[in-house]
Amino acid sequence: MMRLHNLRPRPGARHRVKRLGCGESSGHGKTSGKGHKGQKARSGGSIRLGFEGGQMPLIRRLPKRGFNNTAFHKNYAIVNLSDLNEFKPGTTVNEQLLRESKLVRGEFVGIKILGDGELKHALKIEADRISESAKAKIEKAGGSVTMRDRAAEKPTAAAEEADQSAKEDASKKKSTLKTRPKAKKKTSQK
Numbered sequence: 782m783m784r785l786h787n788l789r790p791r792p793g794a795r796h797r798v799k800r801l802g803c804g805e806s807s808g809h810g811k812t813s814g815k816g817h818k819g820q821k822a823r824s825g826g827s828i829r830l831g832f833e834g835g836q837m838p839l840i841r842r843l844p845k846r847g848f849n850n851t852a853f854h855k856n857y858a859i860v861n862l863s864d865l866n867e868f869k870p871g872t873t874v875n876e877q878l879l880r881e882s883k884l885v886r887g888e889f890v891g892i893k894i895l896g897d898g899e900l901k902h903a904l905k906i907e908a909d910r911i912s913e914s915a916k917a918k919i920e921k922a923g924g925s926v927t928m929r930d931r932a933a934e935k936p937t938a939a940a941e942e943a944d945q946s947a948k949e950d951a952s953k954k955k956s957t958l959k960t961r962p963k964a965k966k967k968t969s970q971k
Contacts (some may be wrong), residue, residue: 858885860908862915863898870902891929900924 801813812822820826831838864884868874876892879885885892891909896918903923911926919926 855890856888857891857893857910858887858889859893859895860884861895861897862900862918865894865904865906866898866901868904870904873905873907875907894919894926 799809800807801809802811804810815822820828831840833839858879860879865874867882868878872878876885879892893910894906894908894912894915896912896914896916900918900922903925904919905925905927906919907927907929909929911928916926
């Protein structure tokens, strides 16, 4: 019978630590497996991945061709239906609420709701993308889904401030143009 006093790890799960610098006869004495001198023998001395001693690295020697979509890829914050059960019935679930409850973090383009799990009560959900299964489960639970239109959203405070400063600059330029005295035309006397 298994008791607390006879619990043991599975055979082979634990093995002894490699003890370094414990005499030459151990096989790991003297230089402790680091060899002689050089960059790799020093503490903290390591060479980054792909470094070839100053020679042009393979990754830079190979030609780069073709299109890569990484720069244009849109990252969506993924939220599953099982995560939304913590909210009270009738709550409007939007990006702000999800951020406050720490369900989504960091930078992303929008929120995508996926249908993993079951929704236990009705919620009003605002999202940018939603899977068909998630939509069906939300409507089955008596909830509703509103798709956010990013283009129609109000500009951010920083954008509004930039617009305001641009308008002020334009008005200053107009006022300086009006107050500047006109140059007199020189006429030649004949």
